[in-house]
Amino acid sequence: MSEEVKSYVELKNINKYYGDYHASRNVSFGIEKGKLVALLGPSGSGKTTILRMIAGLENPDDGEIIIDGQVVNDIHASKRGIGFVFQNYALFRYMTVYENIAFGLRVQKWDNAKIDARVKELVSLIGLDGLDKRYPSQLSGGQRQRVAFARALAPNPHLLLLDEPFAAIDAKVRQELRSWLKSMIEKLGITSIFVTHDQDEAVEVADEIIITNQGRVEQKGTPVEIYRDPQTSFTAQFFGQTFFVENYHDFKSFDTVEGTTNAILRPEFLKLTKKNEEKKYTVTIAEGIVQSVDFRGSNFEITVKYKDNIFIAKRTLDEPPVEVGEEVDIFVYRLLVLDGDKVHLLKNRALNEESVVI
Amino acid sequence: MTEKNESKYVKYLLITISVIFLFFFLVLPLFVVVTEAFKKGVDQYLQAVTDEYTVKAALLTIEATFFAVFINTIFGVFAAWSITKFRFKGKKILTTLIDLPVTVSPIIAGLIYVLTFGRQSILYPLLEKYDIKVVFAVPGIVLATIFVTFPFVSRELIPVLESQGTDEEEAAALMGANGRTIFWKVTFPHIKWAFLYGVVLCATRAMGEFGAVSVLSGHLRGKTNTLPLHVEILFNEFQYMPAFAVSSVLVVMAIILLIIRSVIEYKGKKEEE
Numbered sequence: 001m002s003e004e005v006k007s008y009v010e011l012k013n014i015n016k017y018y019g020d021y022h023a024s025r026n027v028s029f030g031i032e033k034g035k036l037v038a039l040l041g042p043s044g045s046g047k048t049t050i051l052r053m054i055a056g057l058e059n060p061d062d063g064e065i066i067i068d069g070q071v072v073n074d075i076h077a078s079k080r081g082i083g084f085v086f087q088n089y090a091l092f093r094y095m096t097v098y099e100n101i102a103f104g105l106r107v108q109k110w111d112n113a114k115i116d117a118r119v120k121e122l123v124s125l126i127g128l129d130g131l132d133k134r135y136p137s138q139l140s141g142g143q144r145q146r147v148a149f150a151r152a153l154a155p156n157p158h159l160l161l162l163d164e165p166f167a168a169i170d171a172k173v174r175q176e177l178r179s180w181l182k183s184m185i186e187k188l189g190i191t192s193i194f195v196t197h198d199q200d201e202a203v204e205v206a207d208e209i210i211i212t213n214q215g216r217v218e219q220k221g222t223p224v225e226i227y228r229d230p231q232t233s234f235t236a237q238f239f240g241q242t243f244f245v246e247n248y249h250d251f252k253s254f255d256t257v258e259g260t261t262n263a264i265l266r267p268e269f270l271k272l273t274k275k276n277e278e279k280k281y282t283v284t285i286a287e288g289i290v291q292s293v294d295f296r297g298s299n300f301e302i303t304v305k306y307k308d309n310i311f312i313a314k315r316t317l318d319e320p321p322v323e324v325g326e327e328v329d330i331f332v333y334r335l336l337v338l339d340g341d342k343v344h345l346l347k348n349r350a351l352n353e354e355s356v357v358i
Numbered sequence: 359m360t361e362k363n364e365s366k367y368v369k370y371l372l373i374t375i376s377v378i379f380l381f382f383f384l385v386l387p388l389f390v391v392v393t394e395a396f397k398k399g400v401d402q403y404l405q406a407v408t409d410e411y412t413v414k415a416a417l418l419t420i421e422a423t424f425f426a427v428f429i430n431t432i433f434g435v436f437a438a439w440s441i442t443k444f445r446f447k448g449k450k451i452l453t454t455l456i457d458l459p460v461t462v463s464p465i466i467a468g469l470i471y472v473l474t475f476g477r478q479s480i481l482y483p484l485l486e487k488y489d490i491k492v493v494f495a496v497p498g499i500v501l502a503t504i505f506v507t508f509p510f511v512s513r514e515l516i517p518v519l520e521s522q523g524t525d526e527e528e529a530a531a532l533m534g535a536n537g538r539t540i541f542w543k544v545t546f547p548h549i550k551w552a553f554l555y556g557v558v559l560c561a562t563r564a565m566g567e568f569g570a571v572s573v574l575s576g577h578l579r580g581k582t583n584t585l586p587l588h589v590e591i592l593f594n595e596f597q598y599m600p601a602f603a604v605s606s607v608l609v610v611m612a613i614i615l616l617i618i619r620s621v622i623e624y625k626g627k628k629e630e631e
Contacts, residue, residue, distance in 0.1 A: 057528060078534030090525030094547035103543075104533035155533065 007066075008033035008191050009054065009159060014063035016049055016215075023049045024060065025215040031193065031208070036185050038202035039195045041212035042238070047195045048163055050212070054193065055084050055161050067159060083152030083190075085162040089144050091136040097123065097147050098132040104155045122150040125184075142173040149181070153188070160185070162194035166201060178205050199239055203227075211235050229345060236264050236336045236343045245309045251286060251332050253349040257339055264336040264343075265311065271331040272302060272313040274320055281350045285329045290322050306330060391609060394602035406603035414580045415588035416607065418496065419565055422584060426503040426564040431557055434511025439545075441512075442519035443527065453516075456509050467505045468573025471498060494576030499584060502570035507563045514556030518549050551626025558619045565611060 007030030016024035023046050031037050039047040052058040054065060056077030064071050072080050092100050101122055105115045123132050126146035136144055145165065152160060165181065166174045182205045185192050196202050202209050203223040211218040211226065219226055219235045230236035248263035249256060273279055288306035302322060304311045311330060322328055333351065337344045396403050441453055459467065475481060475492035485492065492498045530540045568586040575582040577591060585608050592601035
């Protein structure tokens with residue numbers, strides 16, 4: 001139970017209904033102090049509901065929300081010490097940047113000198129010096145987001161919640177803003193949770209990812225853990241580029257899991273070689289026909305047909321090119337076997353055997 | 359003929375039709391009102407306008423308009439606020455009910471109040487006991503005016519509030535602001551112009567209300583006569599010149615409100631940019 005002690009934010013068996021719709025199903029997880037955590041899931045998976053319940057904008061029908069050791073279910077949103085960045089920022093459009101940031105402080109009746117000092121500090125932290133007299137409509141999307149961030153931080157919250165913080169920004173600025181936000185949160189050391197449907201964003205920004213699906217938490221872990229060791233079939237398919245294979249028994253030299261036939265592969269689980277290329281593992285090779293070759297900037301993405309399955313593999317620009325219609329050899333390093341809701345990672349036995357032979 | 363030319367012809371054709379239409383249905387009648395009013399000279403006009411009963415009718419009109427605008431403004435803001443900012447059962451029904459006065463004929467509105475507060479009503483003994491007169495008295499006129507003009511403020515506010523969403527209010531509430539601060543600092547600046555516009559529309563409509571008021575008023579000259587009713591009485595007594603003179607007063611009041619309305623619209627648009 002040492003893990004529970006360390007959790008700064010904890011949800012215990014949270015259930016939430018909207019009418020007949022079960023938006024959160026037995027959601028439980030803990031977040032350590034100082035961590036930057038992503039709630040990742042497709043739309044309708046209940047991630048925003050979770051965030052809004054932590055903030056106190058919604059109330060769970062069942063279960064406990066604990067922040068810093070205190071059950072906050074009955075504590076009003078404004079008393080939870082939370083900063084919230086809304087999806088569309090929800091900046092007060094009839095107030096200047098300065099007044100937006102000062103709003104929370106004025107409500108808390110800070111004295112004017114302190115407000116002024118705090119607002120100026122934040123304006124310069126977000127790099128908008130000289131723009132504090134502007135209205136939100138006179139700012140770019142990225143600048144608005146920074147203001148929303150500063151406004152949420154102004155009253156010194158212990159926990160920062162961000163709802164799809166990058167969704168409303170165009171792709172170019174988004175990249176820049178992600179790293180800005182990550183470094184800013186690291187610098188301040190504030191525990192933060194953000195909601196996103198974009199896995200690249202989650203991988204890039206978060207220390208830890210919580211994957212949600214149909215109101216449930218599927219898996220929680222670091223991006224590497226989730227990628228390497230998905231525990232549910234949903235996580236396996238949602239995270240990273242995947243494709244589906246029927247009858248994985250066709251690839252010899254894999255152990256079989258009782259009662260399973262289907263598996264998931266990722267492009268990096270495969271090695272594709274031309275007939276005349278040198279091969280490391282000769283034992284268990286399948287033959288496929290190249291369907292298409294697509295240039296992806298740093299590599300080629302090759303679609304191969306094997307029996308009734310379509311595979312996707314990568315080849316570098318240095319390797320000899322393959323052509324559509326060419327017969328190629330496929331070697332499978334690893335498989336994610338689907339066993340109902342669960343997933344088993346299988347390694348090709350040849351990897352061990354051949355290394356012994358050589 | 360090229361397509362561009364064609365669209366040019368269409369443009370001028372439509373403009374011409376609109377102008378002719380407006381001329382016959384609006385400008386010409388207004389012109390007639392004014393010329394008829396001044397037919398017997400300025401002195402006669404002033405005499406008709408400052409006639410004791412006319413002045414009393416004007417005061418009653420202003421009184422009814424004031425109450426209607428005041429009450430409907432408060433009600434309109436509450437209704438618009440509750441409809442757009444909260445989720446509750448029967449919201450659709452409430453929205454539809456608010457629109458009812460616009461769709462129902464004013465004469466029916468008048469009859470409804472006669473039946474509710476008149477002699478045959480079950481409320482009548484109670485009203486009589488406390489000596490409250492509604493039908494054929496000033497309260498009836500005020501009630502009828504309120505009924506007829508009641509959607510105007512809320513109708514203007516609902517779309518604006520709806521397009522704004524609840525994010526900003528939520529953000530403010532999350533920072534600990536109370537309802538009053540949220541309304542005055544966050545919501546009101548946003549609806550200010552729509553609000554004023556609704557108030558002016560409401561006033562315009564209240565001033566000219568005839569049907570419902572006519573049923574409830576009893577046409578007691580100097581007591582329960584509003585300006586539109588006064589015009590009718592004068593007209594029925596074949597006093598054409600005074601009838602037109604009083605009408606012209608109403609027209610002037612309407613024009614003033616229209617100008618205020620345009621100014622509000624202009625300012626609101628400018629601020630949005």
